Structures are given as C-alpha cells and as structure tokens.
Amino acid sequence: MPEAVAEDPKAEASKPEASGETAQEPTAEISAEGKETAPPDGKGKGKGKERKKTSYWISWDSLERRMEKGRWVAISCSKDHSAKIWELHSHECRGTLAGLHEGAVRCAVIDWKELTGITGADDGSMVLWNLDRYECNEQWLSGKFGQQICVAADWENQRAVSGTAQGKLLLWDSKKLALISAVDAHPGARINKVFIDVVIGFAVTAAEDGRLRVWDVTVPELTCIGTFDKHGDSITALAVDFNKNRVFSGAADGSLCFWHLARPVKTRASIGKLDGHDDKVNAVALDVKKGLAVSASDDETARVWDVRDSICLGVLEGHTLAVRDVVADFDQQTCITCSDDATLRMWDMVDSTCLAVLEGHTGR
Template sequence: VRVMQGEDEYFDGEILQDEGTQEEILDSINHLVESGDVILDEVDDADSEMEDSEMDEEVPNDAKLTLQYHTDPVYAVALKESDDQWIIGTGAGDEIGTLFRCDKASLNTEEPIIETTIQKELTGHADSITCVAWNFDRSMFATGGMDGVVHVWNDEGELIVQLQGPADSIEWICWHPRGNVVACGSADGTGWMWNSKGLCLNVFSGHDGPLTCGRFTPDGKLLITGSRDESVKIWVPTQGTTQRNISGDLFHQSPVLCFDCTDSVIISGGENGSLRLSNYISGKILNKYEDHEDSVESVQFCPVFPVITSASLDGLLKIWDLNTAQLRSTVLAHDGGVIKTKIDEREPLLYTCGVDGTIKVWDVRSSTCVRTFQGHTKPVLDIDISSNGKTILSSSDDQTVRLFQW
C-alpha cells in the first residue's frame, strides 16, 4: 500500500522525503495504472483463464462463513444482526434472493464453514436481482430486479407485497430511515415510493435518464436522486415535487453515479471522475475537487472525523479534508479498481472492495490499511458491515457470499 500525504511519501509506515510535488506523485501513479502494471488490459483470453485458475488455487480464505449456493454472480448483500444470530440477505444473477440464518456461536471455530444449501429461497423475480435492503428496524427485506419489480419480504422469507410500476430495471432501492416506506430508482428515468402495504405514494418524474443512485436525507424529509442526465434532484416525498435541481456548467458534465449526504450537504461522483460538493437545501455548488482518472464508484462522509472519501475504478482512494477542501492523501487501494465503499458509523474506518477480489479496512485519519481480507477469486461486487464494524459481509462475481470477522 502506498500513501501520499502532502509532500511526504509513505511506504508501510516509513516516511520518505519526496523531491517532487504531489501532482508529480499522482501522475506517476496514474501512469502506473495506465501503463498496464496494475490493469492488464492486453492479456489474452487464454492467459486470463490460466490466471483465474491459478487465483482459484492460491487465494487464501479468511472468511468465517462461505455461502456457495448461487449459480450466477451475487450482486447485492445486506446484513441483519440479533443478539445471537446473523441473517444474511442476498440477490443474484440467477434471479433468486436468499435469507440465511447463522448462529453467532457457530462461527467460534478455527475451521471456515462452507454452506451449499439454501435455507430460504426468495423467488418471483423474472431477471437478475441487483439490489437488496433491510428496512429501518430490520423486520422487512426488499429485493429489486432487472425485471422492474420490487419485492418486500418479512425476515422469515415470506412475501409481503410485490411492488410494480417502473417500466425498466430497478437501479437502487432504499428505505425511509424511520418508517416502512420504500423508494426505488429505475432505468426508465422515474423514481417510485410505496408503503409496505403496496400503496404507491408518489412517482418522481423529471430526470431525462436512468436514476443511478438515490436515498432519503438523514431526517427523512427529502429524497435525493442522481441520474445519467448529469443532474441531482431534491424531492419532497410527500408531494412528489422537485425542491431543487442541481446541474449546469459548474456541476457534473457526465452521468452522476453516486452520492452521500449529511443534513444539508451532498458529495457526488461522476462517470468522468468528477467530484462536486453541494448544498442541497440552497442548490449551491460549494466545491469542485480534483478529478479521478476513471469513474467515481463511491463517495462517503465520515460521521466521526471531518473528511470525505472518494473511490474510483482508477484504483485510487482519495481522502479530502471537509473543512479546507484540500486533498489529505491518495492511496492506490485496489488493483483494477475500487467497486464499493462502506463507512463505519462509530469509528474513523472505511471498508472498500475491489476488482482484485479483496476487502480492505482503512483508518481515514492516517490513510493506512489496517486489515486486508482474502477469499474471493473474482471482483467483490458489494459489502455490508455490522453495527460495530467487526463483521463484514461480501458478495462476488465468483458466485459466493462470505462473512469475515476481525
């Protein structure tokens, strides 16, 4: 792991004085990525198959539990915790979701556990399930599919309601932070909101492209959506009306792929590597950050330390000072690209997963990697963490779901 911080260059905790500027350091990293030393774009199919086979044999498995019953890539996972159990929710390309219950005590063993039998299969989708989410009190589990349908289940895996309306695939789903109301965004350019009984409360129309990301604000009073039309819209959920539209020459000039928000501020990432900080109450764009070299896949505010993190398919994790808007550090985090990040709500820790099949834990204060977890043999597509951050759930293109503890 390499960390750049100011004019100092760090390798495994040792500080080496760098004679160049920070821009030169970043240029050298970008050159490394583009040259193929990190991303091997020119490897032929035969060599790739050989390397995949070798990876399958050589990767150690740090997981406490591995679920091996899906027959296609597992696109989404979500974790529920009780006093003595974990409930693992999944959604995959084989058109099924699953719920798997695991006693916490059963993981107190040196030998990893491998399960190949589905406990509860969630059927009914006619295409891949690409997003899943527990509601605010973890009593209901929602699955969204490329068939344009959202299903809501109880935690026993019994179907409560099927929600229809979107004319294209579901891109994301989110629950209201305090109530049993679920929203989704579709590739048809619309957003939808229902209650848990199946009543459609509002349809959000106004974007000119697929809705790529969305969530309620922390207080639940507003809904924010990002789109491939290069805009972010702020909605009043109870009315279905737009309160603010953030777009234009100073905003993203490419599809908006991700965002995170606080009580009044939003950080958004674009397909062209752009980052923007905006006040979603006033609609004012507050800051433009230095671009990544590839699409920004995930951005986060840290609740316990004043930084913003951005992660990209260029493989880099950037950490920004929230107060000064200055770049604190850049880390070459994952070979081939970072796919997703998750912030710890209680500690200054960031969890990342990448194309290289690993999951990493970072201390955002020092920009150091404190743990690396292996086990997956293909890109890790999604992660979730427990409330204390010590249990990590992951899903992968290798068709497995893994649970790690530290």
C-alpha cells in the same frame, strides 16, 4: 453493493434459544454447513404470480435470533440474481437470498432493527423480505417502470424511494411495498442514486443527465423543488446528510463535488471539488461531522478524503476490476468495498490496508 451494520463491539453477546419456526416454501434449504434438508410443505404469500422458486435466506438457524450484539453484518447484491449476507468478524458468507428476481439484483436496503429488507433488480421487480421467517412478505413484479437501479428507505416513517434506468422516481409504502407515487424525475436518464428523509421532507436523486434534484415527499405527488446542475458530467454516486445540509457526489469523469443543501433549495454551484480518480466514481460514503468521505471508482481503487480541506488521505488498492460500491463505519475507521472481480474487501481507513477478502459471488 454492500450495506453494513455494526453494533457496539463491547456489548455482551446474547444467545437466545432457537425459535422453532419453519420456512413456508416448497423447496430445499441449505444449512450453514452446506447440507441440503427437506423443507416443510406450504406456500408463501406475495403479489402477482405464484412463486415456484425459493424465498429462503439460506442461513444459519434464525437470522434474527442468532444476530448477537457485537456482530457486524453486511448485505451484498450481484448479477447472479442473488443477494448475500456476510458476517464480518468471521469473514464468512452466512446466507444467500435467491430465487425470486429474474435479473441482476442492483440494490438493497435493510431495516436491521425489524429485520426486513427491500431488493430491486434488472427485471423491474422489487421484493420485501422478512429476514426472520426466511420468506418474502410482498413482491412487485411489474416491469413497466424499467430496471430498478437504486433504493433508499426511511423505515421509521414507512417510506422508501427507488430510481429506475428510465429516469422514473417511485415513492413506496415500505411496510407494504405499495406504490404511492411515480414521476418522470430525469426523463430518459438513468437514476443512479437516491436518498430520502421523511422528517426533513426531502428526497435527492442523482442521474446520468448531470443533475441532482431535490424532491418534496410530503405532498401527494412527488414535486421537484430544486436542481443542482454544475457537475459537468453524468452523476454516478451520491451521499446526503440532511441534518447537516450537505451533499457529496461523484461523476463519470472521476470528479467529486461537495454541495450545500440550502433552504429554499436553488440552483447553485458546489462549495468544494475533489480530484484524484482516473475513471468514473461509482459510490461515495460521507460523515460530515468527522469531515471524512470515501469514494469507489472504475479505476480499481477507493479513496479516503478530507472534505473540509479537499485532500486525499489514502488510496485503497487491491481490487483487480472496477470498485462498484463502498460502505463505511467512520467511528471504527473501517470500510467495505465490492468489485467487478466478485469480491468484497474490508479496509482500515487510517493506514489504507486490506483487512480481509470476502469471496462467494459467482458474478460481479
């Protein structure tokens, strides 16, 4: 599942000098050219058991000091227990993050400003990464809450939320990866997506029980303040615009719904429904201001939507297996999809053409 960032493509690129910093993990580093180099001696820090595997971003020089203005960067997660960084202008994989998770990496959220990130995996682990120093800042190794399926963060306000396969919603201090609160949000039902906005004071969860739930994150214990239960099937995709009070969701039956997130939050029906996919919707992206959305589905396609008129504007075809995730830059009219065929694709959303195919993962 990719997460992308795009800086102003017209801005002048800067090339600061190398930092001279070294990673602190007793294992080998692979350079950008693929040559193995001996690492310095030392031990990284983290919670729980001592780490014996790499916590490197296997990357070119210092990621932080080589990210130039105008460069697009994406991160993807895989069943091969790794996450990868992609430089989208050159269509190259610039680094692999591996060695700490012992299960499929299911989710990632990145603070591109501070170059830190959180990844979650099937083994129940969460890892907070320092992407500048190529090392793990903190680890959460406990699997007692089950598989970590989704994660979202409000970096400015130092909060993150994650959802598990067992229906638990967890609230974290994103700076320390310290658990603040845990609640049985959707008992026995996998939480597929979660969003948070600390200023607004809400988190939203979507689960296999067919319900969207809204949570108050300003109180010591997470509290449900509203439920959206008119979807009719397992909710498998979610996008939220808290400022515009809109929610866009997708379900296992291929349907999509557009909701009004009102105050006070009450149980209500959707304000628009879109049909077109022939199978489960896995992910959606939304821009309320432009009235556009993108969805990714098990039917091997992604679709571009006009959510105001509830019509499909284009079908993105090319993947040979289920499309698992999508991120979009609506200003540039470009999106990225990832698939069970182990590839990522870049698309022009206007004419529905594929701009590039990114390969490198060994699993979906």
